[in-house]
Amino acid sequence: MTALHNIWHCSVAVASIWTKPESAREIDQSAITNPVQLVKWLEALPYKERLDLCNSNRIQTQLLFGEPVMVEEIQGEWAKVIAILQPTHKDERGYPGWVPLAQLSKQQLSDSTESIIVNVDKTQLWSEDGTPQIVLTFNTILPVLGDEGQYHIVDTPIGRGKVLKSSAAKYTGDIVQSMDKAVQFGLGYLDLPYIWSGMSSYGYDCSGFTYNMAKACGLRIPRDAGDQATYGVAISKDNTEEWQVGDLLFFADEKGTKPVRHVGFYYGEGQMLHSPQTGKSVELIKLAGTIFEEEICAVRRYGPGVKTT
Structure with a gap:
């Protein structure tokens, strides 16, 4: 075991951050190599094995090529990391987990302002x-x-x-667009299959979808739905006339009384754009008559000048 405290970068198109090194199964080998073989991995994952990524808490989140991480320690072929650009209550420094060492580079990148x-x-x-x-x-x-x-x-x-x-x-990181633009970005991913902890255009989970569409607008919001529901500006969940395109809608079991379990974008006209769950794809739905109508527990607004983390 080697203790480290420097910044490394993701060196593959998309790297999954695993809960622990043992979380990766034999069927996941294509996802932990360099070069990573994402299409091969996802095409080989039957529904049961995809669902197990969530049910067995195997993956935490994902990194994109060039994304920085703090490497805390190395155990064999794995590195314990903190994804410093993904805010979470789990660690004030960023999202924690494990990444194959082969998918990280120690090479430092230019400090260009652009x-x-x-x-x-x-x-x-x-x-x-x-x-x-x-x-x-x-x-x-x-x-x-x-x-x-x-x-x-x-x-x-x-x-x-x-x-x-x-x-x-x-x-440049200092130009923030309004969240109705995030919805426009999101429409480009209609029919993209859901993947637990997904953070790339190979597949998003519900909060990975909202996080990334906000990121495309220059906003860095928390990584997970529960955290996303604690920042931004609170909007009445009961008065739909106050909702605006791009507001985040949050849902919880038992008619909204349990912890937040899902998030999507308000599209306007009573509709939601979201990445639903394993086995489904990004979709636009009418809220009326669905379980979501009963389970809504919060509405938050993000945008220029709004506290995001």
């Missing part, structure tokens, strides 16, 4: 000589080193690379 954020479903990262490297997912953020024709030149955990300008926007 970055790019991928604003399409997926795009290619090339090396500087034009060799295809990895597929970047929506919301991947990388420091910008310069421009070259149709490309942004970026710094990455695997060296300098190129990303098409048409698939990424300049990102």
Whole structure:
């Protein structure tokens, strides 16, 4: 065991943060390699095994390529990490868990004041000589080193690379858009299958969906639904006329009396956009006549100037 306190970065397209090293099963091997094989992993997961990711509390959250983590210790081929950009009540420093060492890089990235954020479903990262490297997912953020024709030149955990300008926007972290824009981003993922702890355009869980659409708007809200329900501005859950497009709707068992278990976006006109549960996909539904109508327990509004964590 080696004690460390420095910042490393995710070096694969998407890395899952596991509850403990033993949480990964034989069927999960494609998800813990470098390069990671996300499509192979997800296609091989039957419903029962997908559901077990949740029921056995195997995965906590996910990292995107280039995302920083604090490495606390190393045990064999695994690193105990803190995802410092994912606020949670579990640790004031960020989201805790375990990541395969092979999916992390010690290479430090440029401290450029400007970055790019991928604003399409997926795009290619090339090396500087034009060799295809990895597929970047929506919301991947990388420091910008310069421009070259149709490309942004970026710094990455695997060296300098190129990303098409048409698939990424300049990102400074201080421009916040309203949450109705988050809903517009979310509509791009209709029919995307739910994945427990999902944080990428390969699959989101309910709060991963709201977190990432808010992130695309320049907002960093808490990672989990229960925490998301404690920040922002409280809106009356009983007066739907006060609800605005982009407000977060929270739900709990036993007619809203139990702890928060689900979150979605208010779409307007009595509809909700959300990533429901294992076996279902991102969908737009009318709340009237559904179990959600009985289980709503809170409504929160996020946006420019609102306290998010």
